[in-house]
Amino acid sequence: xxxIKRSFRAAAASAACSMAAVLVGYDMYxxxxxxxxxxxxxxxxxxxxxxxxxxxxxxxxxxxxxxQFVAAIFGAIIVGxxxxxxGRRMCFIVxxxxxxxxxxxxxxxxxxxxxxxxxxxxxxxxxxxxxxTQAYVSEVAPIHIRGFMLSLFQLWIVLGAFLATCVxxxxxxxxxxxxxxxxxxxxxxxxxxxxxxxxxxxxxxxxWLLIKGRHEAAQNVLLRLRxxxxxFAVNTEMAIINATIQHEQEESSSKVSYLECFKGAxxxxxxxxxxxxxxxxxxxxxxxxxxxxxxxxxxxxDNAFMITLISTLLSLAAVLLSFALIENVGRRPQLLAGTxxxxxxxxxxxxxxxxxxxxxxxxxxLAAFSIMWCVFYYISLGAIGWTIVGEVSSSRLxxxxxxxxxxxxxxxxxxxxxxxxxxxxxEDANLGxxxxxxxxxxxxxxxxxxxxxxxxxxxxxxxxxDRLFELRTPTRKF
Numbered sequence: 452x453x454x455i456k457r458s459f460r461a462a463a464a465s466a467a468c469s470m471a472a473v474l475v476g477y478d479m480y481x482x483x484x485x486x487x488x489x490x491x492x493x494x495x496x497x498x499x500x501x502x503x504x505x506x507x508x509x510x511x512x513x514x515x516x517x518x519q520f521v522a523a524i525f526g527a528i529i530v531g532x533x534x535x536x537x538g539r540r541m542c543f544i545v546x547x548x549x550x551x552x553x554x555x556x557x558x559x560x561x562x563x564x565x566x567x568x569x570x571x572x573x574x575x576x577x578x579x580x581x582x583x584t585q586a587y588v589s590e591v592a593p594i595h596i597r598g599f600m601l602s603l604f605q606l607w608i609v610l611g612a613f614l615a616t617c618v619x620x621x622x623x624x625x626x627x628x629x630x631x632x633x634x635x636x637x638x639x640x641x642x643x644x645x646x647x648x649x650x651x652x653x654x655x656x657x658x659w660l661l662i663k664g665r666h667e668a669a670q671n672v673l674l675r676l677r678x679x680x681x682x683f684a685v686n687t688e689m690a691i692i693n694a695t696i697q698h699e700q701e702e703s704s705s706k707v708s709y710l711e712c713f714k715g716a717x718x719x720x721x722x723x724x725x726x727x728x729x730x731x732x733x734x735x736x737x738x739x740x741x742x743x744x745x746x747x748x749x750x751x752x753d754n755a756f757m758i759t760l761i762s763t764l765l766s767l768a769a770v771l772l773s774f775a776l777i778e779n780v781g782r783r784p785q786l787l788a789g790t791x792x793x794x795x796x797x798x799x800x801x802x803x804x805x806x807x808x809x810x811x812x813x814x815x816x817l818a819a820f821s822i823m824w825c826v827f828y829y830i831s832l833g834a835i836g837w838t839i840v841g842e843v844s845s846s847r848l849x850x851x852x853x854x855x856x857x858x859x860x861x862x863x864x865x866x867x868x869x870x871x872x873x874x875x876x877x878e879d880a881n882l883g884x885x886x887x888x889x890x891x892x893x894x895x896x897x898x899x900x901x902x903x904x905x906x907x908x909x910x911x912x913x914x915x916x917d918r919l920f921e922l923r924t925p926t927r928k929f
Contacts, residue, residue: 457680458595465587474550477638516570518567521865534659549573554642582857603774605833618634654672657692716923723906728836735793737867737870738887739824871886906929
């Protein structure tokens with residue numbers, strides 16, 4: 452906390468940008484819940500005469516999911532390009548505008564096809580947000596609080612899911628179409644609040660300004676963000692940033708492009724940035740995170756949604772704990788310790804899928820191990836994953852490396868969003884909790900890869916990281 456107090460303005464600017472991730476968590480949880488609302492089903496579903504009831508066809512839900520994550524992939528790629536052109540700040544504004552447009556389309560949607568258009572807009576916003584936020588925060592936050600500020604991204608996502616839970620509880624008592632529209636409309640307030648806070652607290656990235664040759668503007672931004680810090684010398688900071696940028700430009704005279712992220716030392720940096728994004732999806736989150744309530748109900752536990760709410764609150768506590776650890780323990784040990792804790796939980800969930808399935812004791816044990824998995828996840832991969840993405844790339848390629856990692860995350864998310872229902876549903880593979888076995892092998896393998904691949908970035912300047920990667924320094928000697 453002393454570091455945040457010392458660099459309060461820079462910390463506030465970083466938080467103002469990352470707070471928009473609330474919208475990601477809010478929207479992802481919202482769509483997973485309102486599809487069970489009867490009025491929503493009447494609006495976008497079909498009526499079965501034989502069954503005398505309204506249903507929401509699974510293929511329509513699948514189209515919405517595919518639209519959103521494919522759009523997120525394209526959004527990440529687009530923002531990686533235009534962020535270097537128009538700046539990090541303008542990309543943030545575009546992100547919020549996209550969410551407001553998506554919200555409007557959702558509210559007025561007359562049919563499921565128009566709703567799919569809204570999911571495309573929200574997907575673009577998601578890709579923009581994830582691809583731009585960490586690049587901005589890593590360039591604004593000082594080294595001594597950089598990891599802390601980068602890990603805030605996960606806190607806002609979990610907080611968004613929690614807010615959606617509370618809003619849906621309130622709107623569930625509303626009758627008519629506003630039983631779901633009221634929850635959607637609430638996104639206007641969140642988006643407007645995020646935009647207002649950003650306008651007041653955030654500046655343009657000093658790195659981007661210097662890359663564009665706008666030295667006076669960069670100096671003014673640094674003075675605004677860090678001018679009141681004890682011992683801060685703006686000319687020294689300007690010289691360090693300039694030297695880092697010039698060194699990277701000398702190493703590669705070619706124009707900045709996505710192709711450059713896969714050459715030389717930058718290939719290693721790109722792969723490291725993508726690794727935690729893959730680990731987030733292949734170490735169990737699609738099951739223990741996204742489908743916790745559903746597969747617990749399949750296991751015969753009646754109060755599955757209450758357990759999900761408890762899990763969300765404990766996840767928030769775990770993210771807060773990760774903040775206390777990140778600048779003391781370091782990124783690498785925190786990541787590895789968390790994944791080593793998640794793996795036994797996955798094993799236990801898998802075994803419980805075979806043993807006494809459907810009994811109260813089995814359901815309680817599943818709930819306990821699933822929540823333990825979530826706690827380990829949010830202490831480690833959930834928070835550290837996005838921190839690594841923001842720190843490991845070079846200053847010159849940061850926007851594009853972050854965009855690639857975001858696109859990989861969205862692609863993995865898309866694959867599991869399609870696969871998981873088929874794995875756990877009774878009419879398909881009917882694995883239920885036994886689906887944990889699908890993640891167990893990848894979790895072990897990826898943890899071993901992370902041990903040999905992920906370096907420690909705590910306390911290192913971007914110039915130091917450039918030098919370590921250029922010298923091909925072994926991971927454990929960082």
